[in-house]
Amino acid sequence: MNIYESAEDYLEAILILRERQGMVRSIDVAHQLSLTKPSVSVAMKRFRENGYIEMDGDGHITLLPPGEEIAQRIYQRHKLLTRFLVRLGVSEEVAAADACKMEHDLSEETFARIKEHAQKYGAVEE
Numbered sequence: 001m002n003i004y005e006s007a008e009d010y011l012e013a014i015l016i017l018r019e020r021q022g023m024v025r026s027i028d029v030a031h032q033l034s035l036t037k038p039s040v041s042v043a044m045k046r047f048r049e050n051g052y053i054e055m056d057g058d059g060h061i062t063l064l065p066p067g068e069e070i071a072q073r074i075y076q077r078h079k080l081l082t083r084f085l086v087r088l089g090v091s092e093e094v095a096a097a098d099a100c101k102m103e104h105d106l107s108e109e110t111f112a113r114i115k116e117h118a119q120k121y122g123a124v125e126e
Helices: 005-021 026-033 037-049 065-087 092-105 108-120
Strands: 053-055 061-063
Touching (some): 005 026, 005 037, 005 061, 005 065, 005 092, 026 037, 065 108
8 A cells, every 4th residue: 555645644643643532533533634434434444454553343543563653754744844843933833734744745865854953953852
C-alpha cells in the first residue's frame, strides 16, 4: 500500500486521538478529520488489510508498528514545523495549517536542515 497524504493524515489523527483520549474508534477519526463514517470505515479496512492498524471487537483502533512509525514521523514534523513557524511570527492557527501542508511534502534532507536550524537557534526544544 502506498502511503499518500490522506493516509498519513488518518494515521496521525489516530495517534493524536490516542494521546488525547486513550481509546480511538472510527467515529472519532471521522470527527477529527471532518469526514463521513463510511469514508473512514473504508480507509480503516485498507489499513487493517495492509498491517497498519488492528481493531478489536469493540471497534477500538490500535496502530501496529508500521502505522505507528508513519504517524509518529508525521506528527513530529507537524509539531516542530508549527513551533518553528510560530517563532517566525506566524499566528498559531496559520502556523498549524501551514505545517499540516508542509509535513507531507518536505524531503527528509530539508526537514533535517530545518530541525537543525531550529535547534541551533533555540526555535524549538527538540
